[in-house]
Amino acid sequence: MTDLLDPADNSLCLYGSFDSANLIVRFALEELGLPYRFVEINRANRANRSAEYLKFNPQGLMPVLVDPSQSAPLFETAGILLYLADREGRLAPEPRASDRGAFLTWLFFMSNTLHSDMRVSFRPQRYVEGDASCNALKVGLESRIRDGFDHLETCAVKSGGPYLLGAELSVLDFYAATLCRWFQLYPHQREFDVERWPKLVALIELLQQREAVLRAQRLELISGTAFLNPVRPDLDEAALTGV
Numbered sequence: 496m497t498d499l500l501d502p503a504d505n506s507l508c509l510y511g512s513f514d515s516a517n518l519i520v521r522f523a524l525e526e527l528g529l530p531y532r533f534v535e536i537n538r539a540n541r542a543n544r545s546a547e548y549l550k551f552n553p554q555g556l557m558p559v560l561v562d563p564s565q566s567a568p569l570f571e572t573a574g575i576l577l578y579l580a581d582r583e584g585r586l587a588p589e590p591r592a593s594d595r596g597a598f599l600t601w602l603f604f605m606s607n608t609l610h611s612d613m614r615v616s617f618r619p620q621r622y623v624e625g626d627a628s629c630n631a632l633k634v635g636l637e638s639r640i641r642d643g644f645d646h647l648e649t650c651a652v653k654s655g656g657p658y659l660l661g662a663e664l665s666v667l668d669f670y671a672a673t674l675c676r677w678f679q680l681y682p683h684q685r686e687f688d689v690e691r692w693p694k695l696v697a698l699i700e701l702l703q704q705r706e707a708v709l710r711a712q713r714l715e716l717i718s719g720t721a722f723l724n725p726v727r728p729d730l731d732e733a734a735l736t737g738v
Contacts, residue, residue, distance in 0.1 A: 517558035573606035651694035
């Protein structure tokens with residue numbers, strides 16, 4: 496694989512694969528109205544393990560965002576979201592705002608706990624050996640994941656809505672909504688508990704009507720609704736490693 500980055504191109508460049516964590520970043524980019532180029536990294540032919548791509552992210556994971564103004568590519572979903580929000584002064588409280596601490600808490604909770612637990616649940620065999628160990632890990636993670644959505648539901652209730660921080664939309668909302676999407680699709684299809692998480696349901700129903708979300712859907716070839724009762728896309732086995 497060659498020419499991953501055109502040095503003459505001064506726009507932002509997002510690297511990712513279908514329905515992977517780059518989707519969250521794309522929602523933010525579209526909401527912010529920023530020009531960017533998208534480069535698809537084909538996992539089926541292990542393009543994410545190429546020497547060229549590993550220079551961007553040594554883990555070989557998605558997403559990567561390249562900003563020519565920065566000395567190095569950005570990876571880690573929460574870090575990219577925080578960078579974009581602060582860069583544009585939108586979709587996050589200002590650093591000295593009274594709700595900045597809550598924003599950072601929930602951003603890193605989703606990244607470090609809920610998203611992480613979900614990724615492990617998709618491929619437990621990467622972490623433990625044997626069917627019995629894999630099944631035990633999946634059972635434990637299922638409980639933790641549902642607890643994670645309980646925590647987000649509590650956050651939404653306390654904020655007064657309609658968004659996780661209250662009246663103002665933030666990158667937290669796109670992150671939470673995408674996690675809700677994946678919960679319904681991977682590793683198997685299941686319903687989102689509308690009685691247990693009514694505030695989250697209201698949030699994702701609101702978000703999936705936004706123009707930025709609809710644009711991102713079209714670009715990622717996502718059919719149906721983005722977040723509630725989504726249609727499982729036809730992904731090859733390798734694609735899920737980037738979720």
